[in-house]
Amino acid sequence: MTDHEVRQEQEHQELTASDTPWNLVIWNDPVNLMSYVSFVFRSYFGYSEKKADKLMLEVHRKGRSIVAHGGRERMEQHVVAMHGYGLWATVEKAVSGGKGQRG
Amino acid sequence: MARTFVPGSRGISGHLEEEERDLLRKVFGDVIQMLEPEARESEDPLVALTGIDPHAAPPRDAALRRLLPDGVKDGDEAALEFRRLTERSLRESKIGSLRAASLLLEGSELQLNSEEARHLAMALNDVRLVVSERLEIRTEADAEAVHAMHDWSKADDLEEYLSVLYNFVTWLQESLVQAMAYELDRTPDAAGEGEPS
Numbered sequence: 001m002t003d004h005e006v007r008q009e010q011e012h013q014e015l016t017a018s019d020t021p022w023n024l025v026i027w028n029d030p031v032n033l034m035s036y037v038s039f040v041f042r043s044y045f046g047y048s049e050k051k052a053d054k055l056m057l058e059v060h061r062k063g064r065s066i067v068a069h070g071g072r073e074r075m076e077q078h079v080v081a082m083h084g085y086g087l088w089a090t091v092e093k094a095v096s097g098g099k100g101q102r103g
Numbered sequence: 104m105a106r107t108f109v110p111g112s113r114g115i116s117g118h119l120e121e122e123e124r125d126l127l128r129k130v131f132g133d134v135i136q137m138l139e140p141e142a143r144e145s146e147d148p149l150v151a152l153t154g155i156d157p158h159a160a161p162p163r164d165a166a167l168r169r170l171l172p173d174g175v176k177d178g179d180e181a182a183l184e185f186r187r188l189t190e191r192s193l194r195e196s197k198i199g200s201l202r203a204a205s206l207l208l209e210g211s212e213l214q215l216n217s218e219e220a221r222h223l224a225m226a227l228n229d230v231r232l233v234v235s236e237r238l239e240i241r242t243e244a245d246a247e248a249v250h251a252m253h254d255w256s257k258a259d260d261l262e263e264y265l266s267v268l269y270n271f272v273t274w275l276q277e278s279l280v281q282a283m284a285y286e287l288d289r290t291p292d293a294a295g296e297g298e299p300s
Contacts, residue, residue, distance in 0.1 A: 030241065030243045033276060036224065036277075038284075039284050043221075079174045080174070084196050090176040
């Protein structure tokens with residue numbers, strides 16, 4: 001396995017080991033360009049143009065959108081990546097999540 | 104005048120005049136300076152080594168807070184903990200992109216691969232976040248109001264100057280992102296740093 005594959009495998013294990021779902025939320029702001037937000041969703045998450053545009057419009061119209069969910073650590077990595085791109089992202093426990101990792 | 108970015112077989116090409124490149128390098132440098140962590144006299148060497156900063160606190164400057172926002176909403180303690188674990192490396196990655204973007208502006212003719220384009224788009228976005236905060240753009244209506252200012256020669260105070268700068272950087276970023284999206288359409292396999300969930 002390449003380093004990349006090993007890393008993905010580790011991430012996969014983390015994801016399945018943690019049974020608590022967490023959400024990655026993106027918040028609207030009047031500054032980030034719609035085209036840029038959609039591009040980030042496509043290039044970073046590998047989402048289709050259709051899905052990226054749908055999420056971007058949800059952010060724009062509703063003020064926020066859950067763009068990914070999964071293990072907490074993975075979502076926290078995504079938050080940092082989104083902040084790197086200049087999007088405001090937060091991590092939150094999924095409402096229907098049941099068992100919490102903390103609290 | 105700068106030209107719009109154009110996707111092509113050798114990547115994304117663009118053209119910027121010397122004054123435009125000087126201006127962008129200057130503002131990239133300003134943002135880098137904002138992001139440089141304050142040097143503390145007795146900094147724990149572990150901070151540099153691990154990237155975990157037990158003294159990190161939400162920035163007092165609103166513009167810097169735009170660059171380094173909370174990672175948890177409505178949870179002061181959790182947000183602070185998150186900041187202590189991640190803020191240092193976020194600062195460093197942003198500084199890295201801004202420096203890379205500055206280096207790309209050495210000559211008038213730009214020829215960018217996808218990684219270089221990404222650095223430039225991120226750097227331009229960070230500039231827009233900072234300038235928007237200085238201009239107090241809080242709503243879509245505020246953003247619209249700023250759009251009217253395009254002429255450097257008509258800018259006679261700081262706010263007007265910042266408005267023209269904001270519009271120039273916005274135009275440049277929009278053009279760059281269009282070209283990047285086109286490249287993504289052409290090479291769908293290149294997409295996906297993360298896996299779809």
